[in-house]
Amino acid sequence: MTYRFDYSWIAEYWPVVLKGLVTTVELTLIGTLFGVALGIACAWTRSLGPRWLRPPVVAYVELIRNTPFLIQLFFIFFGLPSLGVQMTEFQAAVLAMVINLGAYSGEIIRAGIEATPRGQFEAGASLAMTRFETFRHVVLIPALQRIWPALSSQIVIVMLGSAVVSQIAAEDITFAANFIQSRTFRAFESYFLTTGLYLLLALALRQALRGVGKMLFPRRAAR
Amino acid sequence: MMTFTLWDILRNLLLAARWTVVLSLVSFIGGGLLGMALLYLRIGKARAGRMFVLGYVELFQGTPLLMQLFLAFFGLGLFGIDVPAWLAAGLALILWTAAFLVEIWRGCVESVARGQWEASASLGMGYVQQMRYVILPQAVRVAVPPTVGFSVQVVKGTALTSIIGFVELSKAGTVVTNATFEPFTVYGLVALIYFALCWPLSKSSQILERKLNVAHRNH
């Protein structure tokens, strides 16, 4: 192979990469926070909430889980403005991630809630707690603890999936890679390097989530 | 300027959806075959083989599929060939699919109770015989629902190949949007077509899993 790898562009373009990294991390943090909150709300509705609210939640979850994230993103960014909703690339990207993670984490958390021993609900009721109070104080934390590994994997998947927000020109890591390759024509090198960055980010995120899990759940859950 | 009826839009999208289906099938079947080869190494006795698959899975599950597509596209280009988008798309999706299937299947093999290994060992079976007659037949039954479930991820994954220029459903959506200036309708329809492809797979995966759980309770 006569191809010569050339990384001389790094000196000039590393600030672009850094900016992309910051954006990807921001997207992931905000998307995770609100996405999991939305997921908890969906899980509560589906397993314990009012019956009339369940069909719309089911429809939302099924629709999101059975369509590509890219199309959800395009629909939000290109489609919604025709209804008069305007937003920046970053806002659209965050919204898409929240909606996406909300549906997936909702299903994961629901499994955690449904694995709760019946005695926990009965104990809550016998202490004169309402159903919601029992959920809030007795059921939720152990349920999250049960599914924390699955939820963590899903958060990593969403972070990696966020690479496509570059397609609506949100300036994340992939956007930086596209930008650099269009300026330097060193396509393979720029994607190779940024792929490595994603790999490190995925490993770091997994470690961070493990740490958060240890912090949130210092004790073992009831089985 | 030309006007498009809803039917015009839908027809164009459906025509392109054929390529989504073809690419999904190729990726799933190719990924499945590669996944089986990797599984053989992953649960085998050779340490080097296990380590290789571990690294492979880490690499492909730890990086964005979009980046893998770019690398396949530009990486193949390094060999001096003019890379058609379908080749890079197929290659990347096959490698990516295999990385997920091998982990799913490994879990299924490990879910077979330890007593099954011991009973078959006590009857004098060797490793290959245990695998062939006792462990794999049981693992396969457990593996069907999650494997069908993962096929949904493959179909959705093909959407990313539009970004490297493969013309399938998503790419057609962008093209039609640019021609009609009706993104809401077009992307809405695109989403519905994906849903029509994926939802039956999701649903059958759920049903299969429920059946399996019922069957298991009887043991």
Added chain:
Amino acid sequence: MSLIAITEVKKRFGDVEVLKGINLDVERGEVVAIIGKSGSGKSTLLRCVNGLEMIDDGSIMVAGAQLINDDLHLKALRLKVGMIFQQFNLFPHLSAGRNVMLSQMVVKKTPAGEAEAMARRMLERVGLGHKFDAYPDQLSGGQQQRVAIARALSMQPMALLCDEITSALDPELVNEVLAVVKELAADGMTLMMVTHEMRFAREVCDRVVFMHQGRVHEIGPPEEVFGNPRTPELRQFLGAQLVV
């Protein structure tokens, strides 16, 4: 010469020494019961004899052949010694008949017709000839355990190892399994069984081994072990049993 000769066998799991030098010879046709508290090492000893656990020291000989940890020796050993497990461990994807046929065909390369004839004979012997086509999940625990016995017998072993084979059964199903074992004993099969069924041990066994803290603490004919326990540990153990 003894059929099974266990000499100075030691086994440790991590820091815990589970077997601290076991000596035990089992003669051809002998029925030996191993009793003791959980954690005394009795199941581990049985599993060592079948090569499911590897010993750290000492030796185990079966019919003059040494137990060595490689595929060839293990296979040879396991053709001589069958094992029945507490949890039955039938293959759930195969019918009762197929369960009994499988190892004959893949290990001994017996032709299907012969293997099937053998399977039918063995199922008949445990009283389940009519269940040839039933799947494990259609059988009661007692029936499953009897199929497991037929499966082990079909390999024509010289000895059977029974690891608490009635412990997972509902009380009303225990007797049908014990009846089968009793018949095997009467037919002259060599048996080494870990059991909690003291009455059965007393009636059927030639010798009883009491294990305590990884050692053979007392050994002798059942009348002696049950009727005249010499050590306080055995007395205490027997006192804790509900039925003797």
